Amino acid sequence: MTASPKARTKRLHAAGLRAALPFLAPSFAGMLVFSLVPLIISGVISLTDWNGLDELLAPGMFAEHFVGLDNFRAILTSSEFLQVLGNTCRYIVLYIPCMLAASLAVACLLSQSRRGVTAFRVVYYIPVLTSWVAASLIWKSVLSPQYGALNNFLALFGIQGPGWLLDEAWAMPAIVLVSVWKDMGFFGLILLSGMIGIDRGYYEAASLDGAGPWARFWRITLPLMTPAIFYVLIVSLINAFQLFPQIMIMTDGGPNGATQVMVERIYKYGFRYYRMGYAAAFSWILFAIIMVCTFIQMKGQKRWVNYDT
Structure with a gap:
């Protein structure tokens, strides 16, 4: 049969x-x-x-x-957790828009055939290949309030630079500056792949209709790059929640706890204070936060991501 x-x-x-x-x-x-x-x-x-x-x-x-859920209860009811979560969210709010803008600028520049672009294609990716330890040590020297190159450069224009890593108000923006410098090459390459994949016929038709460069960017490039932008947002948000090496080397969570973040707390509770159970509970809370944020992003993509090319 x-x-x-x-x-x-x-x-x-x-x-x-x-x-x-x-x-x-x-x-x-x-x-x-x-x-x-x-x-x-x-x-x-x-x-x-x-x-x-x-x-x-x-x-x-x-x-x-065995202590049951006491570790989770202690973390979620502590004032430290709110401060650490607030610092992490502050970093994310500053980092993601700046990183996305810088990566888009890199992608736009690399997509054009102009003199010097080939050299720039080599130079812009060097920070990505640099280890976080080396990059953080260099930037820690650059951002020194007394002897750093950045404040000395600002002094040439009569501007007194801030304390950067020693100032509670400026420490997190300094970390954001270094992170954007380090990551924009990687994310710019991803956005460049999305930009190259756009059918050039759209630009030709828009040019015939009299659309200028800005109109073509806002009406054609940006909407058709939303899948690549969405991927960058997912990856960058997860990376931002896992902020660690630049914090440990440049500020160690200071000054006055202004740069204490989730992974930095997990590391210190586990390997400095020898509270491994507490650190493990902290890591599971971080996992839950990342999962919720990713789920919200996945659900919200239907409203703005355009997969029609």
Whole structure:
């Protein structure tokens, strides 16, 4: 008796899965060992007051250190959490618009065939290749209020530069400046790929209708680049919530806690104060915040992202 098309399809799928399993197994094993298992262990640790020094797999360890949801309750009801979340949100509000504007400017410049563009294509990507440690150390010197190159440059025009990293009001904008300088090359390349993919016929038609460069940018380029912009917003928001190396090297959370952010708190509670359970709970709260923000972005894309090219 001849099998139905549905049954044949199922058999083909099963045979394809069996053939693919040997090739997928190394990736699944890596994901299990380096992602899923640490995720589960982190969730368990967040329910304890483990200090990170006692043997993790010792008999009775979990029962001895179990505190339930006390870590989450302590974090969410503390004034420190509100301050840290506020600092992180302040960074995001400053960083994302500046980064997006700088990346769009880079993409527009790279998309044009003018003299010097080839050299700029090489130079603009150098910050992306530079390690955060090296970049942060250089910028920490540049932003020195007394001997830094930036304040010395401003002094040439009679402008007294601020204290930058030593000033509570200017420390976070200084971190934003460095982050935009470092990231705009990477995100500019992504936006450039979206810009190049636009059908040139739209620009030719608009030119025939008398549209100028600005009109073509606002009416054609920007709407058709919204998928690339949406991707940049998703990635940059996740990266912004995970702000860490530039904070640790340039300000260490100071001055007066003005640059204390989520990941900086997680690191210090875990590896300086030896409150590993508290740090794990902090990381799960950060995970939940990122998930909620990403979900809102995914739902909101239908209102402004245009996938018709």
